Structures are given as C-alpha cells and as structure tokens.
Amino acid sequence: MFAGIGFGVVVLLLAAFLAAALRVLREYERGVVFQLGRFWKVKGPGLVLLIPGIQQLVRVDLRVxxxxxxxxxxxxxxxxxxxxxxxxxxxxxxxxxxxxxxxxxxxxxxxxxxxxxxxxxxxxxxxxxxxxxxxxxxxxxxxxxxxxxxxxxxxxxxxxxxxxxNDTMVRAIARQAEAERERRAKVIHAEGELQASHKLAEAAEVLSRQPQALQLRYLETLTVIAADKNSTIVFPLPLDVVGPLLRHFTGAREA
Missing domain, CATH: 3.30.479.30 (Band 7 domain)
Incomplete structure (x- = not known):
C-alpha cells in the first residue's frame, strides 16, 4: 500500500517537474532565458527545456x-x-x-x-x-x-x-485657396490676351499687304450677322471710303 502511494507521489512530482520545465514556443516567439538572474541565451521556437527554480523564461513576440x-x-x-x-x-x-x-x-x-x-x-x-x-x-x-x-x-x-x-484655420485655408485660383485665372486670362494680340498683329500685317482681303472679311461678317436673323445690321464702312469725303467737307468749310 505504501509502495503504491509512494509511486503515485513520484509520478505527481515528475509531472509537476515536467510542467515547470517544458515550454513550447511558437514559430514567431523566442524565449529569453535567465539562469540564476543572469542572461543565459535565447531559445526557440519549438520545445524548450528549463531547470525549474534555476532558469526563468521570458517570451518575446517577433511579429510586426x-x-x-x-x-x-x-x-x-x-x-x-x-x-x-x-x-x-x-x-x-x-x-x-x-x-x-x-x-x-x-x-x-x-x-x-x-x-x-x-x-x-x-x-x-x-x-x-x-x-x-x-x-x-x-x-x-x-x-x-x-x-x-x-x-x-x-x-x-x-x-x-x-x-x-480648427474651424478658423480651415476657413483661412479655404480663402487662401480661392485667392490662389483667382490669381491663376487672371494670369491665364492675361496670357490669352497676349497671345491673341500677337495673332491679331499678324492678321493685320497680312491684311495690310492685301487690302482686298479686308473687304472679304466685311462680307463674311455680314453673312454671320444675317444668319442670326437680327433686325439691326451694323455695316462697317472702310476708312479709305470715308477719308476723301471728310477731306472734301473739311476743305469746303475752310473755304
């Protein structure tokens, strides 16, 4: 009877020893082992055997x-x-x-x-x-x-x-962005006017070399106006026609 009790106690002690001595570390874990308070080594992953009371293990996770x-x-x-x-x-x-x-x-x-x-x-x-x-x-x-x-x-x-x-800064940033968009719009408009002026100067130079082309532009303008079914038509009168008449009347008045 006593032999059976002694064997049971031995089995229990052995089980307790194994429970305290064995550790299982996962693949992403490492165990920092201290022996009598001093660092010994890093173990794992897998099964790790410790000496109970002498060695202690601290688990560390290596995942992000x-x-x-x-x-x-x-x-x-x-x-x-x-x-x-x-x-x-x-x-x-x-x-x-x-x-x-x-x-x-x-x-x-x-x-x-x-x-x-x-x-x-x-x-x-x-x-x-x-x-x-x-x-x-x-x-x-x-x-x-x-x-x-x-x-x-x-x-x-x-x-x-x-x-x-804060709300005040959000409104200030919104005003700044609006002012920046207006500035860009004005710059783009000015650049467009500059490019248009260059094209108009080139067109005037071409028309000055061919006066008949200006008459064709007059006729084309009248065609565009007539297509809109307007009741009023503004007819552009060339200066080379008006000029002699003005000089004639001016000379008559001076005489």
Missing amino acids: VVMDIPSQDVITRDNVSVKVSAVLYFRVVDPARAIIQVEHFLLATSQLAQTTMRAVLGKHELDDLLSERERLNLDVQKILDAQTDTWGIKVTNVEIKHVDL
Whole structure:
C-alpha cells in the first residue's frame, strides 16, 4: 500500500517537474532565458527545456506590432496649432536587448514615438505638413529607428493618419485657396490676351499687304450677322471710303 502511494507521489512530482520545465514556443516567439538572474541565451521556437527554480523564461513576440499613436498637439514653425495622429509599425529583432535594455519596450516605444513626432513636425510649416507627408513620415521613421536600435527594435514604417485643424484655420485655408485660383485665372486670362494680340498683329500685317482681303472679311461678317436673323445690321464702312469725303467737307468749310 505504501509502495503504491509512494509511486503515485513520484509520478505527481515528475509531472509537476515536467510542467515547470517544458515550454513550447511558437514559430514567431523566442524565449529569453535567465539562469540564476543572469542572461543565459535565447531559445526557440519549438520545445524548450528549463531547470525549474534555476532558469526563468521570458517570451518575446517577433511579429510586426501595429501601434496607434494618439492625437498629439503640435505647433508648427509658422505658429499654427494642429492635432496629428499616426500609426507606427515595428518589430523586435533582438529579443535579448528588448528585455534587458529597456523596461516594457512597447510602452517605451510608444512614448518615444509621440515625443519624436511632436519634435519633428514642429520644425515644419503647415503647408509642408499637409502636402509632404511622405517625407515627414520618413524623417520620423529614421529618427525612431536610430533611437530604438539599442533596444533591439526595428521601426519599419510611420504613417501620419490625420491632421485636425480648427474651424478658423480651415476657413483661412479655404480663402487662401480661392485667392490662389483667382490669381491663376487672371494670369491665364492675361496670357490669352497676349497671345491673341500677337495673332491679331499678324492678321493685320497680312491684311495690310492685301487690302482686298479686308473687304472679304466685311462680307463674311455680314453673312454671320444675317444668319442670326437680327433686325439691326451694323455695316462697317472702310476708312479709305470715308477719308476723301471728310477731306472734301473739311476743305469746303475752310473755304
């Protein structure tokens, strides 16, 4: 009887030992093993055997982490207050440093991303923030990657999601855009007038060499007016016809 009880106790102890000693790590997991408080090695994936009470294992996920950066109050270089939110993509490339060099690397990376984004965006004007997001994303990503390298973390991408402006600034931007469109319209109209003046000058030069062509233009103009069924027709009278009459009457009055 006592032999049976002893055998049962041995089996239970062996089961407890195996439960405490065996760990199964997935393909995307690594285990940082500490032996008597000192770093020993990184193990995994698969089955890992530990010495209970002597060795401890800390699991580290190697998959890409998608972290939302909360909306940050940013004052741009031209003194415009905006709220900017972004998303951060990073992964652990060195599990040992991620556990040993920093406490709670997820929280540390999140806080560093927030402060870095405020510092980088504050050096640029609002127009750059709205139109050059790709360049700003790359600047923030490079700075974060350099600072988190000692933690064994690789920042793969940073994307600015939303730039929130107050109503006053939105109206100011709308007025600026409207004024810019009006300026472009005036410039285009002036360029059209300039091109038309060049063409008219060329046409006048051609007509001056062939006076009969001007009479044909008169007849064509009358044809166009008559096609509209107008009750009033304005007939252009050539100056070479009016000129002699004016000189005749002027001479008669002086006499």
